[in-house]
Amino acid sequence: MLSVLVFLPVVVALALTALPATSTPRRYTVPWVVTGLLQLVLVAVMWLQLPTSGYGFVEQVAWIPSAGISYHLGVDGLSLPLVAMTVVVFTATAIYSLREDRRPKSYVLLFLALQTVSVGVFVALDLILFFLFFDLSIVFMYFVIAGWGHGSRARSAALTFFLYTFLGSLALLLGFILIYLAATPHTFDIPALAALNPLAAGGPLAGAALLAIGVGLAVKTPLVPFHTWLPPAHTEAPAAGSAVLAGVLLKMGTYGFVRIAMPLLPASWRQFAGVVVVLGVVSVVYGALVALAQTDLKRMIAYTSVNHMGYVLLGVGAAGLVAETDAQARQLATTGAVTQMVSHGLITGALFLLAGALHERGRTYDMGAYGGLAARTPRFAGLFAVAAFASLGLPGFSGFIAEFQIFTGALGATPVATAVAVVGILLTAGLFLVALSRMLLGEVRFPDAPGTPRPFPDLRARELAAVVPLLLLATVIGLVPRFLLDLVEPAARAVNELVAR
Amino acid sequence: MSVLLGALLLVPLAAGIALIVVRPLRFVVPVGLTVAAATVGLAVAATLRRPQARLPLFDGVAVGFAVDDLSAVMVVLVALALLAVLAFAAGDPALGSGRFVGLVLVFAAAMLATVTATTLPPLLAAWEVMGAVSWALIAHHTGDPAAARGARTAFLTTRTADLGLYLAAGAVLAGGVSTLAIDALPDVAGGWRDLAVAGIVVAALGKSAQLPFSFWLSGAMHGPSPVSALLHSATMVAAGAYLLLRTSAGLEATGWAGPLVAWVGVGTALLLGLVALAQSDLKQLLAASTSAQIGFMVLAAGVGAVPGGVLQTVAHAATKSLLFLVAGAWLVRVGTRRLDGLQGAARRYPVLGAAFTVGAVTLAGVPPTGLWVSKDAVLAGAAASGPALYIVGLAAGLVSAGYAAKAVWFVWRLSPPTVQDGTVGRAGLRVQAVVAVTLAGAAAGAGLLALGPDILRPAPEPTVLELVASGAIAVIGFGVTWRVAGRLPAPAALLSWLHLEQIALAAAVRPTLRLAVLLARLDDSFHHRVVLGAGRGVTRTADEVDRHLERGLDRGVDGVATGARALGRTARRPQTGQLHQYYAQAAVGFGVLAALAVLLIGVS
Secondary structure (H helix, E strand, O other): OHHHHHHHHHHHHHHHOOOOOOOOOHHHHHHHHHHHHHHHHHHHHHHHHOOOOOOEEEEEEEEEHHHOEEEEEEEOOOHHHHHHHHHHHHHHHHHHOOOOOOOHHHHHHHHHHHHHHHHHHHHEOEHHHHHHHHHHHHHHHHHHHHHHOOOOOHHHHHHHHHHHHHHHHHHHHHHHHHHHHHOOOOOOEHHHHHHHOOOOOOHHHHHHHHHHHHHHHHHHOOOOOOOOOHHHHHHHOOHHHHHHHHHHHHHHHHHHHHHHHHHHOHHHHHHOHHHHHHHHHHHHHHHHHHHHOOOEHHHHHHHHHHHHHHHHHHHHHHHHOHHHOOHHHHHHHHHHHHHHHHHHHHHHHHHHHHHHHHHHHHOOOEHHHOEOHHHHOHHHHHHHHHHHHHHOOOOOOHHHHHHHHHHHHHHOOOHHHHHHHHHHHHHHHHHHHHHHHHHHOOOOEOOOOOOOOOOOOOOOHHHHHHHHHHHHHHHHHHHOOHHHHHHHHHHHHHHHHHHHO | OOHHHHHHHHHHHHHHHHHHHHOOOOOHHHHHHHHHHHHHHHHHHHHHHOOEEEEEEEOOEEEEEEOOHHHHHHHHHHHHHHHHHHHHHOOOHHHOOHHHHHHHHHHHHHHHHHHHEOEHHHHHHHHHHHHHHHHHHHOOOOOOHHHHHHHHHHHHHHHHHHHHHHHHHHHHHHOOOOOOEHHHHHHOOHHHHHHHHHHHHHHHHHHOOOOOOOOHHHHHOOOOHHHHHHHHOOOOHHHHHHHHHHOHHHHHHHOOHHHHHHHHHHHHHHHHHHHHHHOOEHHHHHHHHHHHHHHHHHHHHHHOOHHHHHHHHHHHHHHHHHHHHHHHHHHHHHOOOEOOOOOOHHHHOHHHHHHHHHHHHHHHOOOOOHHHHHHHHHHHHHHHHOHHHHHHHHHHHHHHHHHHHHHHHHHHOOOOOOOOOOOOOOOOHHHHHHHHHHHHHHHHHHHHHHHOOOOOOOOOOOOHHHHHHHHHHHHHHHHHHHHHHHHOOOOHHHHOHHHHHHHHHHHHHHHHHHHHHHHHHHHHHHHHHHHHHHHHHHHHHHHHHHHHHHHHHHHHHHHHHHHHHHHHHHHHOOOOOOHHHHHHHHHHHHHHHHHHHHHHHHHO
16 A cells, blocks of 8 residues: 555656647646545545554565665654655645646656655655665756756756755765664664664764764755755745755655654664754754845745754754653654644645745745735735744644644753744744735835736635645644644654663 | 533634635624624623633643633633724724634634633643734734834734743643643742743733833734724733733742732833823823733732732723723824824713723722722732832822823813814714723723622722722822823833833844844855855866876876887887898897806806
8 A cells, every 4th residue: 555655656657658748737737636636545544544553554575685675665653644744745736736837747747756755755664765765856856946947046056956965865875874784684674673773882883873864864854054955946946846845855854863863873862862952953043043134035934944944853852862851741842843844844835835826926036026915915915924824833833733842842851952942933933024024014016117017916726725725734733733643642652762762 | 622611712713713714795893793792691601600621732731721710700801802892893994804803803712712721732822822913903904014013023022922931831841740730830840930930920021011021012002993902901911910810829939920020010010100101192101001000910910919910900901991992983083193183082072082081080090990999909919018019009000190191181172273083984983982981881880899709809908098098199190190281291211111122122133133144144155165165176176186186197108108109119220121230139149148148157
């Protein structure tokens, strides 16, 4: 079942290659939407049938047995919410792209491939398989940015993105090999390695492995100071690419921490948890401050991603400070971190799609060029305001459920760092309110030469159908989070037990 | 989950969200009024039935709601204020949109959730939602940049203080109260209790516009007047006072928080009272007076005189909603909120004027009105804690009589002959008059509640002497100010709300913005110099390797080839093809060999 879920998009893509490249966009985009909806059905079935402990829907086939590599898939409470979020974001992106008329065939094929590897990363239970999907996501995203980016610098931004994150993934591979070598028998199997705990004693080798894996994941997440590839990539990427990049690809980094770094290197994780916390808090405050200074909407949202991912690191770092805190606090911190990944995917996906809708109309991301949109385009203004308030962690939306748990769980273990991190939600509130005031309130302004009015219609059905479900899900999680937390909590407890052993 | 409690919270919330999303063009006001009336009914029922509810939220932490003595008073108060405000706003056609009525309903629902929450997560959630909705309500006139700025200041200032509640939640957990129950605050262990109480105090002072956070109320005045009436009576600013009253036992347990809160409260009552006295804009005067009057509630929480604080909250809610609603009615009809522009407004709208006067006399604390009783109930508690608090409290009472008199004096002056009323005219005036008169009755008679249930019955009770003294002070203050109302000095410090906003801008906002710009610039240059520089470095190194190492090697290989070729050329030279030269070469060769042989034999 998992293989079907993972490879369905690629199978559809292969079928679509038979169509001539000159077909209308809808002949590609509609099957893409349908693929996403089918995947959603599969995810819903899995959600209902997931076992309360261990992995569900496991598939394992020998692949390269001599090197301890197998085709091993499975889901648990950490990965299934992310898989669901991935499929939702891709489906929303597909709906948003229904009328994409620039080389629609290659566009849809690329995104379908990206969809397969994105789901694959979250269900892979073998380090090499994980690495394979992880790396392929970079390759496909490179083509999306380079091929469909709007700026003249799209190619150079895409190249920077590719080389930077590719370098990070090489560090990751190095770390995987170190763990592999330390284990007897040698294996890349994640559950087997978690059970063996080959580097239980810590020491320099374990530290080196954590450093390599940590750097690899920090580039992808991204954490300060490894984040600078992100803003140019977002500025140049098409809206759909940005939504997937921020919504899904960044989560591969944070997911790596809870799936690989914490369970496989528990001794080093406990030893260096303080460093993780500091990295997280620096990202929180630095990301928010730099976002505050942006005038370009997309760059601003990009930097808030750095801020939001910082909270995740604060949570998982605090969960490693085993000595200072009790099980409930660590449980809250880890659960909050996983919730934050899901929440950020939905909310930032919506924000980037809305930014894309704005760009389609005004041809610029400069916030100063817009004003008074609340009066002219109430649907856009309403949804943008909802997305902004969700992103600044307002209760009633998923971000609050995540951040409240992270702060509450982390405070006992690391009070000073948490107190500093809490300032992040004030800074994001400030920057979003400034953005809302600039764009939605005041005098009506469009990026136009006077006398040549460009039509500036409100959001269309297609755009609403893409954005509303994302924000609706973020609201549902914010109001009745138990359906998600019931899934995440047992898995988070299992991770914390692996870290604390 | 109790159905009654669920309905009390969800009916206004769901109706509000529906109105915001659907934005119907008709029947908005009737729907809003029906929902508000239903909320009043549900609130009264909840007061009688005292429902409780718990739902699981996080690991070991529940969402808890309950209606106890304190929240019973608050839910009824909130529901009545909601009804009064919506009924009054129905008289202003500009406020009949689905967005406005919906936001007001959501705002009231958030306050209802705040006052019924028994654990920290729902309290904080409702608390923050209230702040965000206040942003949308204050910025209701989307074209007005001043309203946008005021809304931003309000939300950001209160959220700054709200950070205290986030820290408090963590501290309560770290201090061993794993349920995050609010009433378990005194049981929190060690230094964590101090942190938790400090966080709660900061959050409450921010929401209640106490010193040093008071300035956000000034900017919030750019919102529609019914919004101000709601914000300043039973919601938002009342939430901070409510929370301090709710956690009064926790404040006392720390030893330091009670006195601190008491002094901040009484200090705000005095200083913001002076600020109110200096204002020349009616809404600004009323706003500053809100901070000052809430100061008495905060004082009550600090000295543990909880019933006095609750009574003050009730009496003040009726008074202040009345005053703001009438001010708003004049604002849309007269077209100004400047006191000198409002001269004679009470004469032209005598019913509203009479109601306004009753409200102002209540605000002054003149016997036998509601705030006279409640203020003395608070001051009796302050007197029990020490004479200094009591004396400063009396001084604040004197000032309150002053600003109330100033407002009344202006609106009853003879109108200047040039005055022309705005275009709204008298539509909706009858409903507004009914609401105003009802509120005036409530404000004047609220003191009778002191004879009611324990939560409103003052403890300690004020002595007769105290009652007489404060009543006399109010009457004297009112009378004296009446005589000098037109000539009161307005020092810049008071006029500008003690420069608090400028201080906040200079000390916090501008440095943060400067730091943000600096970091953004550094971030860019880091990317261009270091990251892209590293990329360029790699290509440059490749060039260097190409230029030096690669070409050097190349030259070396070339050199070997050239050398070999030269040797080859040299080797070719003897090969002349002429036999005699070969013989000569052979002879020389043999000669050399012979010489070598002789040499070797000689050596051996």
